[in-house]
Amino acid sequence: NVVKPSLPRGSFTVLIVDDEAALATMLLEVLKTTGYTCSSSNSPLEALEKSDINSIDLVVTDIRMPGMNGVEFAEKLHSRGVKAKVIFMTGQADLETISQAMTLQPFGYLRKPFGISQFRELVGRAFQEYCEESTRKLKLVNLTDEVQILEKDIAFRTDRLIAEQTLMQGLIGNATFGLIAVDDRLSTYLLNDMAASLLQLKPQPSSANFGVPLVSLLPPECAQDVISLCSSVVASGKLMETTFRNSLNDRL
Numbered sequence: 001n002v003v004k005p006s007l008p009r010g011s012f013t014v015l016i017v018d019d020e021a022a023l024a025t026m027l028l029e030v031l032k033t034t035g036y037t038c039s040s041s042n043s044p045l046e047a048l049e050k051s052d053i054n055s056i057d058l059v060v061t062d063i064r065m066p067g068m069n070g071v072e073f074a075e076k077l078h079s080r081g082v083k084a085k086v087i088f089m090t091g092q093a094d095l096e097t098i099s100q101a102m103t104l105q106p107f108g109y110l111r112k113p114f115g116i117s118q119f120r121e122l123v124g125r126a127f128q129e130y131c132e133e134s135t136r137k138l139k140l141v142n143l144t145d146e147v148q149i150l151e152k153d154i155a156f157r158t159d160r161l162i163a164e165q166t167l168m169q170g171l172i173g174n175a176t177f178g179l180i181a182v183d184d185r186l187s188t189y190l191l192n193d194m195a196a197s198l199l200q201l202k203p204q205p206s207s208a209n210f211g212v213p214l215v216s217l218l219p220p221e222c223a224q225d226v227i228s229l230c231s232s233v234v235a236s237g238k239l240m241e242t243t244f245r246n247s248l249n250d251r252l
Contacts, residue, residue: 009035012127016040017047017061017073018089027060030116031123044073053077056084058107058126063090063097071101078104085126089114182230186214 014036018024024040031038041047045067059077061070068076074086088101091112107129108122178195182188199217214230215223 009127010037012036012057012130013052013055014038014058014060014123015047015050015053015056015084017044017059017065017070018042019062019065027119030119034120034123036123036127044068044070044076047073048076054080054082056082057130058087058123059084060087060089060110060123063088063101064092069097071097071104074101074104074106085129087122087126180214180217180226182214186227186230188212188214188217 014031016024016027019042021042024042028038028040061073063070070088085107087108088106089110089112107126175192175194178198179192180188180195215227218226
């Protein structure tokens with residue numbers, strides 16, 4: 001499956017380094033006509049002094065050059081944190097140099113003399129890989145942004161829930177009526193102090209009544225009325241506050 005490049009070729013920067021000025025100029029013109037942003041240098045030492053060296057995406061360099069060979073040049077780039085892909089060109093190289101070049105995991109090799117179509121194809125493959133990597137990085141950035149937004153939303157909701165819980169605890173705790181909350185199985189999960197007092201329960205942490213069947217907490221004479229009311233509320237799916245202020249309060 002071939003993934004078509006999704007970025008403009010002008011966003012891909014290529015540096016050509018070869019002490020053969022004629023060859024470097026020819027390759028430079030080939031890439032310019034293809035649409036890439038490119039530059040050339042006839043000396044690795046000069047290339048290292050380029051102000052935009054850190055923004056290079058692909059380096060096409062000869063191996064055998066005076067002063068500094070292409071492998072040493074690539075090593076210098078990597079030591080400076082330049083993450084450009086590297087394509088080595090060579091007419092002849094000894095085994096030691098080739099072995100040294102392989103440790104750098106270059107993107108590819110071009111053996112001189114090579115055809116223009118071969119050169120274009122290899123650079124095109126490097127550009128395609130560059131596009132795929134850029135897309136992955138962009139997705140990662142977007143995912144990171146989404147995670148940060150979710151974290152902020154969770155923190156906001158958590159703070160709001162804590163504030164609401166504190167407010168509700170104050171309102172329920174200071175209420176002048178008894179309040180019992182039950183789940184769909186009619187087991188209690190909230191019982192305020194007034195309800196506990198009205199039911200004549202011994203003082204204990206409110207959590208001690210969590211999960212206790214409601215019927216076991218009520219006096220027999222009003223248990224059926226309360227159970228019927230709660231069952232009706234649960235069945236209808238409506239949320240109600242059950243108080244003992246009126247008739248139930250009198251019966252208790």
